[in-house]
Amino acid sequence: MIAKRIKQVPPSGIREFFDLVLGMPDVISLGVGEPDFITPWRIREKAITALEEGFTSYTSNSGLFSLRRDISNNFKKKYSLSYNPDKEILITVGVSEGFDLALRAILDPRDKVIVVSPYYVAYPALVEINSGRAIYLVTKEQEGFKISPEALSKLVEQKPKAIILNYPSNPTGITYSHQELKEIWRILSRKEVIIISDETYEELTYEQKHVCFSSLDKKAKQQTILLNGFSKGQAMTGFRVGFACGNEKIISAMTKIHSYSMLCGPIISQIAACEALRAKEDIAYMRREYKRRRNFIAEELNRLGLFTIKPQGAFYCFSSLKKYKVNSLDFAKQLLFKEKIAVVPGRAFGKDFDSYIRISYANSLDNLKEAIVRIERFLKAL
Numbered sequence: 001m002i003a004k005r006i007k008q009v010p011p012s013g014i015r016e017f018f019d020l021v022l023g024m025p026d027v028i029s030l031g032v033g034e035p036d037f038i039t040p041w042r043i044r045e046k047a048i049t050a051l052e053e054g055f056t057s058y059t060s061n062s063g064l065f066s067l068r069r070d071i072s073n074n075f076k077k078k079y080s081l082s083y084n085p086d087k088e089i090l091i092t093v094g095v096s097e098g099f100d101l102a103l104r105a106i107l108d109p110r111d112k113v114i115v116v117s118p119y120y121v122a123y124p125a126l127v128e129i130n131s132g133r134a135i136y137l138v139t140k141e142q143e144g145f146k147i148s149p150e151a152l153s154k155l156v157e158q159k160p161k162a163i164i165l166n167y168p169s170n171p172t173g174i175t176y177s178h179q180e181l182k183e184i185w186r187i188l189s190r191k192e193v194i195i196i197s198d199e200t201y202e203e204l205t206y207e208q209k210h211v212c213f214s215s216l217d218k219k220a221k222q223q224t225i226l227l228n229g230f231s232k233g234q235a236m237t238g239f240r241v242g243f244a245c246g247n248e249k250i251i252s253a254m255t256k257i258h259s260y261s262m263l264c265g266p267i268i269s270q271i272a273a274c275e276a277l278r279a280k281e282d283i284a285y286m287r288r289e290y291k292r293r294r295n296f297i298a299e300e301l302n303r304l305g306l307f308t309i310k311p312q313g314a315f316y317c318f319s320s321l322k323k324y325k326v327n328s329l330d331f332a333k334q335l336l337f338k339e340k341i342a343v344v345p346g347r348a349f350g351k352d353f354d355s356y357i358r359i360s361y362a363n364s365l366d367n368l369k370e371a372i373v374r375i376e377r378f379l380k381a382l
């Protein structure tokens with residue numbers, strides 16, 4: 001009954017592992033990719049008021065004009081980037097829908113898409129679901145898990161239709177400087193590769209300033225589908241609201257699919273998202289908290305011999321198990337059963353990463369401190 005290409009897609013490695021976690025009491029979960037903060041009050045209040053005022057209808061397929069206009073103004077202010085809110089911005093149901101629409105709009109069967117690994121689990125799965133073929137650019141710890149220009153130059157010779165970029169990165173927490181992005185763009189600009197740039201963790205950048213890929217130059221803007229949303233930096237995962245920006249042709253194709261399959265994003269969430277664009281202090285507060293936790297946990301993990309590159313963004317540490325010579329699934333299962341700490345086995349993010357675990361620090365500092373005590377005890381008994 002099920003289509004062959006769907007059968008071939010493996011279930012999410014994270015899901016498989018977290019089925020084990022469900023139902024176990026007193027587990028400290030460092031597994032989830034979700035903020036532990038409740039959405040800031042001023043955003044929730046706006047949603048409540050909108051509901052009370054009777055905003056319960058569909059919106060236009062592209063989303064509320066006021067939200068598209070505010071997103072456009074925000075980009076102008078931050079990056080001097082100009083997106084026409086009428087034709088170059090689409091409001092989606094989370095970045096997830098934006099990503100799916102982007103692939104559906106551009107891929108013909110068997111088109112190749114460069115997936116940088118370790119990757120966010122949805123990337124290769126959705127490429128395959130949309131009849132494309134993922135080709136992998138495997139990054140290395142010694143190179144800071146960053147795209148090597150040599151590896152990229154080689155892969156573009158295979159004539160891929162698109163490349164997926166994600167920075168700050170899930171699962172490594174690394175991000176790119178202006179100079180590094182320019183080097184990537186120098187290679188991609190010579191080819192007709194569409195860049196799908198998932199910048200969903202933009203607001204969670206700790207030291208340097210985030211550089212938006214489409215702001216590199218005019219041609220980069222034309223060739224890039226920029227995806228972003230409100231789930232992470234604004235702690236709004238349950239609102240399900242994101243957006244895609246790109247050239248008129250691509251956004252119009254994505255809007256066509258969206259208008260048949262989804263109609264529009266939820267109106268209450270879109271109204272709340274307008275408020276989120278103004279909630280700068282709340283966002284800055286959460287960013288400061290994540291940074292404090294990052295400073296603590298990255299240092300502690302390194303002290304314990306779980307080598308971790310200090311994350312520059314998002315809320316993940318990608319830690320090496322090489323010193324302990326154990327594979328990621330065994331490590332994660334034993335840590336769960338013995339010490340009730342849940343982390344994600346690295347193999348979920350690519351077959352080359354079975355000697356890593358992903359640890360999310362979207363958890364309270366107290367829980368992180370307790371987790372480190374338990375991990376230390378666990379490692380001593382290994």
Ligand SMILES: Cc1ncc(COP(=O)(O)O)c(C=O)c1O
Nearest residue numbers: 033094095096120170200229231
């Ligand atoms: C890199 C990345 N992109 C997209 C998403 C999905 O975001 P949304 O909740 O906006 O659909 C996630 C969620 O974990 C993510 O880590």
